[in-house]
Amino acid sequence: xxxxxxxxxxxxxxxxxxxxxxxxxxxxxxxxxxxxxxxxxxxxxxxxxxxxxxxxxxxxxxxxxxxxxxxxxxxxxxxxxxxxxxxxxxxxxxxxxxxxxxxxxxxxxxxxxxxxxxxxxxxxxxxxxxxxxxxxxxxxxxxxxxxxxxxxxxxxxxxxxxxxxxxxxxxxxxxxxxxxxxxxxxxxxxxxxxxxxxxxxxxxxxxxxxxxxxxxxxxxxxxxxxxxxxxxxxxxxxxxxxxxxxxxxxxxxxxxxxxxxxxxxxxxxxxxxxxxxxxxxxxxxxxxxxxxxxxxxxxxxxxxxxxxxxxxxxxxxxxxxxxxxxxxxxxxxxxxxxxxxxxxxxxxxxxxxxxxxxxxxxxxxxxxxxxxxxxxxxxxxxx
Numbered sequence: 390x391x392x393x394x395x396x397x398x399x400x401x402x403x404x405x406x407x408x409x410x411x412x413x414x415x416x417x418x419x420x421x422x423x424x425x426x427x428x429x430x431x432x433x434x435x436x437x438x439x440x441x442x443x444x445x446x447x448x449x450x451x452x453x454x455x456x457x458x459x460x461x462x463x464x465x466x467x468x469x470x471x472x473x474x475x476x477x478x479x480x481x482x483x484x485x486x487x488x489x490x491x492x493x494x495x496x497x498x499x500x501x502x503x504x505x506x507x508x509x510x511x512x513x514x515x516x517x518x519x520x521x522x523x524x525x526x527x528x529x530x531x532x533x534x535x536x537x538x539x540x541x542x543x544x545x546x547x548x549x550x551x552x553x554x555x556x557x558x559x560x561x562x563x564x565x566x567x568x569x570x571x572x573x574x575x576x577x578x579x580x581x582x583x584x585x586x587x588x589x590x591x592x593x594x595x596x597x598x599x600x601x602x603x604x605x606x607x608x609x610x611x612x613x614x615x616x617x618x619x620x621x622x623x624x625x626x627x628x629x630x631x632x633x634x635x636x637x638x639x640x641x642x643x644x645x646x647x648x649x650x651x652x653x654x655x656x657x658x659x660x661x662x663x664x665x666x667x668x669x670x671x672x673x674x675x676x677x678x679x680x681x682x683x684x685x686x687x688x689x690x691x692x693x694x695x696x697x698x699x700x701x702x703x704x705x706x707x708x709x710x711x712x713x714x715x716x717x718x719x720x721x722x723x724x725x726x727x728x729x730x731x732x733x734x735x736x737x738x739x740x741x742x743x744x745x746x747x748x749x750x751x752x753x754x755x756x757x758x759x760x761x762x763x764x765x766x767x768x769x770x771x772x
Contacts, residue, residue, distance in 0.1 A: 390615070392473075392608060392612055393471075393473060393608060395497055395498070396447070396473045396493070396606070397447055399489075399493050404445045405446055405475060405476075406442040407446075407448055408442060408446050408448035412424070412662075413452070413657065413658060414663070414670070415430070422669060422670050422673060423452075423454075423670065423673070424450065424451070425454050426452055426605060427448070427450040427452070427474030427603070428474065428549075428582075428603040428605070429450070429544065431446070431476060432549065435549050435601045436587070436598070437479075437597065440478055443478075444477065444480040445478075445481075446474075446476040446478070447474065447476070449472070449608070450471070451469060451470070451471050452469070453654065453658070454470075455468070455673060461646070461650050462643040462644075462647045462650070463620075463643075464619060464621065464622075465576065465609075465613070465620070467609060467621060467650055467654070468651065468654040469653065469658070470608070470609050472605045474604060474606070475602070476602060477601060477602035479601060481602065482521065482600065482602070483521045483525065483554070483602065484521055484522075484524075486602045487522060487529075487581055488525065490556060490579055490604065491531070491556075494578075494579070498611070500558060500614070500615075502531065504558055505556060506532050506533075506556075506557045506559070506569055507526050507531050507532070507534070507557065508534045508535070508557070508569055508570075509522045509533055509534075509552075510537065510552030510554070511535030511540070512537070515594055516541075516552060519552045519554065519583065522552075522583070532568075534568045534569055540552055540553050540554065542580065547587075547588050548588065549584050549586070549597065550586050550588050551582055551583045551585045551601075552583050553580050553582040554580075554581045554583075555579070555580050555581075556578055556579040556580075556581075558575070558576055559575060560614065560619075561574035578607070578610060578614060579605070579606040580604065580606075581604045582603040582605075584597065584600075584601040584602070608626075609621040609624065609626055612625065612626055626708070629700055633698060638692055639688075640684070647680070647681065648684055651678070651680055651681035652697065652701075653701075654677055655677050655681070655722060656701075656722075657705060657709050658670070658674045658677070659674065659713065659718045659721050659722065660706055660709060661711065662713075664721060665721070675725065678722065679729050682729055693723075694723050695723055697719075699715055699719075702715040702718060706718070732762065732763070732767070733771070735763075736761070736768065739757065740757075740772065745757075749768070
């Protein structure tokens, strides 16, 4: 089954127009470094600007989140991932989106309703209980858990936001037990946001001009659930990575996952036109590359990105429909590896001075960074 195709076709059959998934680079003037969610490129239209394709949209958007960086290496989190989305720009409401979500998951993708659990916004001092979503799930016969903080979605401290309803799938052995907030074997798969408000700097809420629906379903996580795998890395999406990297470098499971994630993410970021640098997007890329190399060199300093076969670059660029050439991207990553290796050599020489044979204070860190270009985290890793 082509999961993305099934998703897009389902919503196309229900009057949604497919949009072209944009790059990781947000539109001009957006303060965010990277696109973090499927709705991100649609923000002006969720706020009321007419969309040229109409009021019902669907699509696949590649996203990057650095907020989850510490979780990368577990079974479900990735730095770069794809989000399947559907949107109503002031058209239908929560009951309709939830019913379509239930239909697609059970009839389209074949998930057993007995293995589903949902959460609904339970209300707070600003917004009441989401009665429509609660009533819809009751009519569909699914178990429901009410939460407050876990069922409120926003893309930042200010801007469009609203209550959401999340659909979870049971991944444990035997009969489902517990609830999504009490048992982590319930894995969130699809979030339906009722985007009705705009939050202001003073924390007040204002109703948007139109009542929107914004849904996001992670492709890699859904693939894991449908293929019955215990991690996203074991799915068909990562087949060449899990076949090649363990043969290339001997790493423990968590380290292997981080290396795969960071290298794959770096290829996608460079494929969208970003180069390593000391600021902005380029610094995020530089951090990913250096974090990956630090893990690789922990046991063997002879390991190199030049050992990575072209097949992994080609597989990634083809999957994300990127036009950059493999040769260029390999060159950029290897150049950054050489730069980092030289920086490490310089750092070791500087830190060998007796001045630094003690606990370092902020003045030392500032000197090392300003004079020798050695960031604090690098200094700490070398001591």
